[in-house]
Amino acid sequence: MTLLGRSIPAPGVSAAPSATGRTKDLLAVSDLSGSQLFRLFRIARELKATPRPGPASQWLSGLTLGLLFEKPSTRTRVSFEAGMHQLGGQALFLPSDTIQLSRGESLADTALVLSRYLDGLVVRTFEQATLEEWARHATVPVINGLTDLCHPCQILADLFTIMEGKESFTEDAFQGFKLAYVGDGNNVANSLIEAGAKTGMHVAIACPPQYQPDPGIVERSREEAGRTGATIEIVHDPAAAAENADALYTDVWTSMGQEHEQAERLKAMVPYQLNEHLLRRAKPSAIVLHCLPAHRGEEITAAVLDGPQSVVLQQAENRLHVQKAILTEWLGRPWP
Numbered sequence: 001m002t003l004l005g006r007s008i009p010a011p012g013v014s015a016a017p018s019a020t021g022r023t024k025d026l027l028a029v030s031d032l033s034g035s036q037l038f039r040l041f042r043i044a045r046e047l048k049a050t051p052r053p054g055p056a057s058q059w060l061s062g063l064t065l066g067l068l069f070e071k072p073s074t075r076t077r078v079s080f081e082a083g084m085h086q087l088g089g090q091a092l093f094l095p096s097d098t099i100q101l102s103r104g105e106s107l108a109d110t111a112l113v114l115s116r117y118l119d120g121l122v123v124r125t126f127e128q129a130t131l132e133e134w135a136r137h138a139t140v141p142v143i144n145g146l147t148d149l150c151h152p153c154q155i156l157a158d159l160f161t162i163m164e165g166k167e168s169f170t171e172d173a174f175q176g177f178k179l180a181y182v183g184d185g186n187n188v189a190n191s192l193i194e195a196g197a198k199t200g201m202h203v204a205i206a207c208p209p210q211y212q213p214d215p216g217i218v219e220r221s222r223e224e225a226g227r228t229g230a231t232i233e234i235v236h237d238p239a240a241a242a243e244n245a246d247a248l249y250t251d252v253w254t255s256m257g258q259e260h261e262q263a264e265r266l267k268a269m270v271p272y273q274l275n276e277h278l279l280r281r282a283k284p285s286a287i288v289l290h291c292l293p294a295h296r297g298e299e300i301t302a303a304v305l306d307g308p309q310s311v312v313l314q315q316a317e318n319r320l321h322v323q324k325a326i327l328t329e330w331l332g333r334p335w336p
């Protein structure tokens, strides 16, 4: 296929590994091997400990990252923008309704033109297929800043947060670790399942039967779990999932783009609230995770979200450190 006089790689070609072994794009946790994932965590830990200004301050000097967002964002946008700035590069926020895309310019033309200006593009959109289209047409790396299907950058920061608590950065850090996710089987749940399978974790997901995680992701992750020693459990009883867990995780019951389903979702999800009662099922040392934004009194009580076991602010901060690691890898100047 040709566009604007140049040939476009066929679907999937853009995902070819680079010289460093990483895929061209980061569209899902499944784009990473286990060792690449732990390499990102090691870099994130080093960058987190590196003083500012310091040796990393010019690491991405002269490079520009675009952030093409079709949905609102606080953490993802600001942590990528601040991360680029802290590494000496620049970020451009491109809400989709402010560029010619909103007046009918094609995604392909936009991706090709932006690739002439930018060194990488973070895309937040609805369908995973749309993200894949960006990746196919852009000649620069495309990073998933959240789709309806998955939220890989979030989950990498979440696993990094768990590792920090364990103070063990070895590849067996998650063996025997039980993470229970309760609520909607959404993008966050899907990426948790993928990451859990890759790292040998025990992931227990409790959700209503009509709001289950993506069956394709569950199936592929269970195959991977067979190789890594992970367990992927999908149940409907939140108490069973939370039993003896090392971490409890929840997310909103109505994700961006599902607002019209809110009343129905609320009704189905009430038994899945992360509250003090559920927390007592987990280990006394269990941590509480939430990707934020949170709705206190819906998917989580204020007492749990703001309580002593909650690590949500550390988790939000770690978006910055892990994404800085991602940027050094994907923008072509790998941290040693």
Ligand code: CP
Pocket: 072, 073, 074, 075, 076, 077, 146, 154, 291, 292, 293
């Ligand atoms: N957790 C997360 O992705 O937050 P934002 O929607 O604010 O980016």
Ligand code: NVA
Pocket: 146, 147, 148, 186, 187, 188, 251, 252, 254, 255, 256, 291, 292, 293
């Ligand atoms: N599941 C949520 C995550 C927000 C960070 C959503 O997609 O809206």
